[in-house]
Amino acid sequence: MTNRTWEGLVFIGTSVDGQVARSDGSLDWLVSRGETAGDAGYAEFMERVDVILMGRATYEVARGFEPWPYEATPVVVLSTTLQDDQDDRVRIERGLDEATEVFNGMGARGVYIDGASTIQSCLEAGLVDELTISQVPVLIGAGIPLFRTVPQDIDLTLGRSVVLDGGMVQTTYRVTHD
Structure with missing residues (x-):
């Protein structure tokens, strides 16, 4: 990787069992329970x-969301299969x-x-500097896990942990880079 002047920031919700979505990509469990927590510091x-x-x-x-939630922020999509236009x-x-x-x-x-695979790839490449994980009080069983096997330990330093409305627990970690 080239030198960078930016910080890689993660802000994501998971079930207590570590899933970011159901196997089919559905976020119904997150949306319904997440509304109770309000903005959760997203703004x-x-x-x-x-x-x-x-x-x-x-x-x-995300492309199915109405309205498009990222209107004010440029979005880059990692893909080897999508067309540029x-x-x-x-x-x-x-x-x-x-x-x-x-x-x-x-x-x-x-x-x-954003996205489990992209977060994982960025962690492995040393591009993540901060992780904010909001754990929703639900077990969904099967799904898309936030973390897979990592090639080596990734040390984290706790920044803060708070309980949000609805029982959601939000924890922010700084990634310790060698």
Whole structure:
């Protein structure tokens, strides 16, 4: 990876058993329970974000949202299969190296990394600096896990942990880079 001047920021909800979505990508369990927690600090978090990075699977879910929730923020989608001109609301990049160049070129300070696979890839590449995980009080069993096997330990430092309305627990960690 090239040198970077931006921070990789994660803000994501999971079930207590660590799933970010059902196996079919559905977020019904998160939306219905998440409404109880209100904004959960999302608006404040987005003030730090200059651009959003998401993978194809997350984009496939998000593109169905009405209205498009990222109107004020550029979105880069990592995909080797999507066409570049498929959706004028997003920019398609083929890999993390290319995306990093885009962020550096635009002078980004905060990059919101979204989607389990993209978060995992960015963690492995050393591009995540902060993780904010909001744990929703539900077990959904099967689904898409936030974390898979990591090639080595990734040390974290607790920044804060708060209980939100509806019993959601939000924890922020800083990633310790060597």
